[in-house]
Amino acid sequence: MSRNAATGGITRPTVSPVEFHGMLTSAPCMLELFEIIARVAKTESTVLVRGETGTGKELVANAVHECSARADKPFRAINCATLTPELLASELFGHVRGSFTGAVRDHDGLFAQADTGTIFLDEIAELPLVLQSQLLRVLQERSFVPVGGTKSQRVDVRLVAATNKALRTEVAEGRFREDLMYRVRVIPIFLPPLVDRKGDVESLLWRFIDNFNAHGLRQIESISQEAIAAIRDYSWPGNIRELQNLVEYAFALGTGPVLKLKELPPEFRGVAPTVRRVMGDERERIRQALEQANGRKADAAATLGMSRSTLWRKMKEHSL
Ligand SMILES: Nc1ncnc2c1ncn2[C@@H]1O[C@H](COP(=O)(O)OP(=O)(O)OP(=O)(O)O)[C@@H](O)[C@H]1O
Ligand SMILES: [Mg+2]
Structure with missing residues (x-):
């Protein structure tokens, strides 16, 4: 990066980040990870993506599918934390007509829809225990029975899962089946938090600024010394999502070509x-x-x- 003579602020770094399936980085540890993802994707192994909130777990799951031999086959994703156990069962395994009130016709679940492709179970630590045993069966026997059904259906899916929790702790506390943990965590991929990706705060910051500059509401050309110091010192608990939010905030509330400290969200101007x-x-x-x-x-x-x-x-x- 360099100093802007006109504004006295910091301007963009000269080296642009590498992009891999929607993930940008300048950090060596991430470049290594991209290679691992590309290699692992070629196998049929189950992948567990671990990482703090906002580190890009969903992007990694997508990349695994896109780099795999199943890339032109279906990709289906579901967040295990957002539905009741009953709805989740029906979403995953489908149901047969009449299996519950409102089940007026047979319904294919995500496993059936993802057949020959990939299924992504996001926040797998939140999967209710009853469904954990059903998932275990799918992974062991490559077949499942729809809700209210009697016949089992064969299925060929590659599983990718994500969590921001340590499954081992979930097992120790009785919330997650140990046998399922070993089936799911065949290849764990750990996504480092933003602060551990050298150079990424600044390169991503500028990439997000460029995206917003393109909308034409405001053109940020440099960042003031105070603002960049606050940005560099910050611990980024919300990782890349939080960095995106910062830029959105600055574009919504600030004006002019220099991004200033007072245009940053409150937590950057003293601890919220x-x-x-x-x-x-x-x-x-x-x-x-x-x-x-x-x-x-x-x-x-x-x-x-x-x-x-x-x-x-x-x-x-x-x-x-
Ligand atoms: N390396 C990256 N480059 C550019 N954008 C990224 C990168 N990583 C993540 N993002 C963006 O940050 C946001 C959060 O990413 P994502 O939803 O994949 O995170 P997550 O780990 O699944 O978070 P959560 O645990 O909260 O679900 C998304 O808008 C995503 O596009
Ligand atoms: Mg996610």
Whole structure:
């Protein structure tokens, strides 16, 4: 990046980021991950995408499908956290006519629709226990029975799942079946948080600014020293989604060619209460994980589903 002589602000970096199936990055750790995704995609193995909120888990699931031999076959996605167990069962496995009030005709579920393709189960940790045993059966026997049906249907799907929770902790606390965890977590892909992607805050920031500049409401040409300092210091609990939101906020509320500190969301101009609460929860989770692991950082990091470097950084952040 360089200084803009006219405004005194910071202008865009000269090197543009690499793009992989909608994911942009300048960070070496992400470039390595793109290679892993491309390689893993070619197999038939079940993939579990792990990462904090807003790190791009959905984009990774899409990339796995698009890089696979199933790319021209159906891709079906569902968020396991958003439906009641009954509706979710019917969405996943379909139902036969008359199986419940309102089931006026047979309905194909997502597994049937995704046959020969890929199914993406987002937030799999939230899958109700009754459905976990049914999913286990699909993975073991490659067949399922629609709700209210008697005949099992064969199906050929590749499973990709995502979660922002450590499945091991879910198993330990009785919320997730251990046998299913081993079936789902065949190839775990861990998406690093934004702060661990060197150079990405700035390159993504500029990419999002360019996208909004194209709408013509405002043209941001540089970022003030104070604003960039606040942006660089921030911990990004909402990751890339939060960075997108920052840009949207600045375009909605600010004016002129320089992005200024006062045009950033409140948490960048002093700690907002919600951020402090999230940070407090996180400190407690980390403290507990370290205690359970008798201080062994590698074990605590595995439990928390974060890399050792992230754990180390967060321990410093929380003075642990
Ligand atoms: N590397 C990236 N480059 C550009 N945009 C990205 C990147 N990663 C994520 N995004 C964008 O950030 C937003 C969040 O991504 P996504 O929904 O895939 O995250 P997620 O990990 O599934 O989050 P959640 O856990 O909250 O569901 C999306 O708008 C996505 O397009
Ligand atoms: Mg998601």
